[in-house]
Amino acid sequence: MHELTAGSRRGANRRTRRATAAILPSIAAAAGTKLPPLTPLARLPRSRRLSIPRLVIDLPLELTTTVPESFEDVTSELSRLIERPRRHTTPPPIPRPTPVPMRARTQTQPSLVGDWQLGCELGRGGMGAVYAVTHREFGKRAALKLSHTPLDGTSLGAKVFLREARVVQLIDHPSMPDVFATGTHEDRPYLVMERLRGETLIQLIERGALDRRRAIDVLIDLCDVLAVAHEAGVIHRDLKPDNVFVLEQAHPLGTRTKLLDWGFAHLLGEDDPFHGMIAGTLSYVAPEQVLGAPITPATDLYSLGVLTYLCLLGQSPFAGTTGVDLARRHLHAAPPDPALLWRDIPKPLAQLLIAMLAKEPLCRPTLEEVRATLVATRTRRRLFTLRQGIEPLARPSVAPILRRTLGAATAIACAIAGAAAMLLS
Structure with a gap:
């Protein structure tokens, strides 16, 4: 069904009159009916339009009614409305829904989860919220991550929580978070972990507090922890500055x-419980994640390359106005020459950045090669350019995939998968 508004006013608009006279008779002819002569039509506010499939006509109309599917009924309704006496009353305002405050939509914060007394909220995402907590008997301070959804066998968020608790125990490295307790609260799983003091990498970048020397130190730490994870058979595949915490x-x-x-x-x-989905953030995913190809340690190398490019050059190598556009760039576009953004960049480092963003996983360097180049860059005698900060950045416009509700996550994953199929066809 389409919305039609009708009426007329003084001061008819010539453009509208010509467009209406030219188009509406053809509609009536297609339906095999005749349209009565039209009275002069006045200026139409932008908010009122006659919408027909693949056609939008501006009409100066006051009354609102519902247009039936048949053209004969359309022309009949037009005739009735056009022949009505002119009215100069102002149409009533369209009621608008009252916005609901964000806090009112969220779940009520419990005061006690297991043996942990909840304090202030430290952060919130699509899967869960993180709280500052204190053990009610021992007084130990920690952070507690509580899932938004219950563990009912179908909840993706709850499965992610349990998977994280298992994975962190497989990797023995000081750059791994320490998760030391798990449980459920009202069927919602939670993790208790060490409470960290510092900022995420994206926070440092956004306020311009990350110089290149410090960025290289962070990147070397990431190389070390990823090397241990890959040796244990674990691929992070959601590497991004939001997930990197600087103490x-x-x-x-x-x-x-x-x-x-x-x-x-x-x-x-x-x-893989996330097979068929893009389990990551579209700004940082590797081409094989977009295509649904097998995941390997080289997948993390690509994401690390995007992150390295952002930290050292001040902008992401790929940007898009839509998710499909961004996915296409990951698949086909070449990254900008690093020397255009950092004039004095060491040549081995510039070559490394381009190699890390190779479309083919086998063409990317190893973590050992990445770390060696970063260490060599850091230890060079002439490092004055590394002390120069980068401009504060705007947060990437594309939101993380699978950090929303399960329904939204599935819809986005299906859309990207369809787009990837079109790109390959």
Whole structure:
């Protein structure tokens, strides 16, 4: 059904009159009926239009009614409305729904989860919320991540929580988060982990607090933890600055970086529960993730390349106005020459950035090669250019995939999969 508004006013608009006179008779002719002569038509507000499939006509109309599917009924309704006496009353305003505050839509925060007393909310995402907590008996302070959805066998968010608790125990490295308790609250799973002090990498980038020397230190830490993860058969596949946490104080073993959110990790040799979906963030996914091809350690190398490009050059190598456009660029577009954004970039580092963003996984360097180039860049005598900061960045416009509700996640994954099929055809 289409919406039709009818009426007329003084001061008819010539363009509207000509368009209406030219188009409406052809509609009536197609239906085998005759359209009565039209009275002069006045200026139409932009908000009122006659919408016909593949055709939009501006009409100066006041009354609103529903147009039936048949053309004969359309012309009959037009005739009735056009012959009505002119009215100069102002149409009533269209009622608008009252917006509901975001906080009112969220679930009520419990005061106690297991043995943990909840404090302030530290963060919130599509899968769950993170709270500052204190153990009610021992007084230990920690962070608790509580799922939005219950563990009912079909909830994707709850499965991600349980998967993260398992994965972090497989990787022994100081840059891994320490998860030391799990449980359920009202059938919703939760994780209890160490409470970190510092900022995420995206926060540092956005406020211009990340110089190149510090960025290289963070990237070397990521190479180290990813190498241990890959050796254990675990691929993160959701590497992005939101998931990288930079500590205020260095770990006793020297690292100042934590790699978070392992719930979408792929375990080599096991069935992938996210098969057919893009389990990652579209700004950082590798081409094989878009195509649904097998996931390998080289997948993390591509995401690390996007992250390295962003940290050292101040912008992402690929940007798109839509998700499909961004996916197409990951598949086909070449990244901009790093020397255009950093004039004095060391040549080996520039070559490394391009190689990390290779479309074919086998053409990408190894983590050992990436780390060696970063260390060599950091230890060069002339590092004055590394101390120059980068401009504060706007947050990537494309939102993370699978960080919304399950319904939205499935819809987006299907849309991207369809787009990838069209790109290959």
